[in-house]
Amino acid sequence: MPTVGIVRGLHAYHHFSEWRAFLAALGLDVVLGPATTRHHVDTGVRMAPAELCLPFKSYIGQIAELAPLVDRLLLPRIVCQRRGRDHYFGCPKAIALPDVTRAILPEFVNGVELVLDDRCQTRAAAFRSLAGRLGCRRRWRDAYYAAAATEQTTRARTNITGSPLHMFGVTSTLGKEPDETRPRVGLIGHPYLLFDDTLSLAIRTKVRSAGAEPVVMTNEFDLPGGRARENGYLNWLYEVDLIVAARKFIEMGSVRGLLLVSSFACGTAAVVNEIIRREVVAGSQLPILTLLLDEHSGDAGVMTRVESFVDLLRTRGNM
């Protein structure tokens, strides 16, 4: 049975279950790439141009390791998706991922593209052509419905467990049950950064060991054309999730502070963090800490900043 590799990085943190269900239903063997290691980051940094973001660099490193081990490698190209009446775009890196990969690693020719572009074709058509490229056109329809059903259950499970890691068969990297008495900190960032302990330098564990409870809003933005557009104007799909998460944190008043985690040279973060900061200033007085991570970020530096942030939250809480 031919094997198809999926790299554990970037948008696999959103859609891995769906992709795996689709490929498995086509009768293919799905191989999930290993979790990010320092070695992947170093390889990626060596190969990719300096100004790419950290998750992309490690993605390149992961491809270099995974591609020789599988027959085909899934390269998603997330261009545009429809929510309600509006079109939302992926960030330039999500759109150009297969092209960049081919330019950096021309020796690997086993990539197979999944092009999601709701402007010119439906989601079903996108999956049909993926099946065609893999040579399994016959069973695509059943596989597509199986994938859609899996996507639903996965999303529900992600919302319940508060982490997408169950998709990869990891129960939790955090350990024991949350402690209700500690101050809660809302973490806002892309799941492929927050839940990747190598890239984020285990930020969730750091928040917990500093004496606070990390909370991540995993609900995906699925409000039909609504809320996000109200006063906002963002049309990056995965970034709207972050704005919605921030808004929910502010409305619910369940957290004492917000931790914005993004990577250096993440272009969308410059806009998104600015919008969030504005909404927070307008809506509440939550303290915000912005953490920018790159391949040079040190454990101690991040730990110090998180600790002092949590100290600040405690002091404010006691006042």
Add this chain to the structure above:
Amino acid sequence: MKAAFPYMGSIRLVIAPILEAMGAQVVTPPEPSAETMAAGARLAPELMCLPFKVTLGSMLRCLEMGADTLVYASGSWSCRFGYYGRLQADILRDAGFRFELLELRRDELPRIARRVVALSQGSVPRALLRTLRGIRLGWLTSHTLESVETAVRQVRPFLSEHRGCRVLIADFHRRLREARNSFGLRRSAAGVRAELADLPRNERRQALRVKLVGESYCVLEPFVNFAVERRLGELGVVVDPFLTAHRWMGFHGLRLGLNESDRARHASRRYWAECVGGEDQNSLGHLILAAESGYDGVIHLHPLACMPSTVVLPAMMRASRDVDIPLLSMSLDEHTAEAGFTTRLEAFVSMLERRRQLRSRTV
């Protein structure tokens, strides 16, 4: 209405007459300077791209000079450019300024039309006539500007003394601002051409040809690219920017010259499937076209962490190896120093000269 728009290269010379003919007063800020950039960088998000910071600084200056309406080109796409208008307006409102924001977007068209009609005291035919007249004058200005700038680019490497040429261009810009009709425009262009022909020449017989590609603002605005066109010209290189004020208006405003972007898109197809903004596809396509038409090298300028330009860079490097044309890519931000920039430029030019010599010897 006292209107202001983002300052970008010589585009002000084209847009100002259009807005003035429509009946608006135009506030033109002074050319961007270190102070403008510092003011913009202070208010802008830290990791925002350089054009945002510089234009924010110059908009701030416009508001201080009394502008009450800010006009932005805009779009909803994957590049951050689409957010400039709204984000800058938010930031400037927080800084305490009051103004109206006009974004040139499809869904804003009715509001823009109403504002234009209001400028003509509510008369639709009058507004229409003034708009058409404005666009005609703008188009002629842009055309004149383009023809003179092209001539200057061709002549500059062969001049023995460059000061005269700089004075000539400054003088031409002044005359262009003062010209009120097509006759005035033609006369100013003819005057410059004649004076250009009279400038003393040097001994040079041949010049290197370099294509300038990259993000629009970095290619067009001499302040952020350290007047790369002039500098290269004075180093003895014929520069051909893929984008000029005229072409920018044509491409983005009026969607003209599609044949050229089609050719660029077609050439880049092997490496790049989808345009993500920031002229990525055009840059890549023009790199390949430049190699085909015998250019000596390509210079790619982009703001630090510009998303489209960063992602397209690996593909450009691959293409430059495949089609065998040297590529120099430089990212610019508010900390880029002139000396470092110039050194790299000079090294690149000497490399191109050496390469050409070696080639002519082997042939």
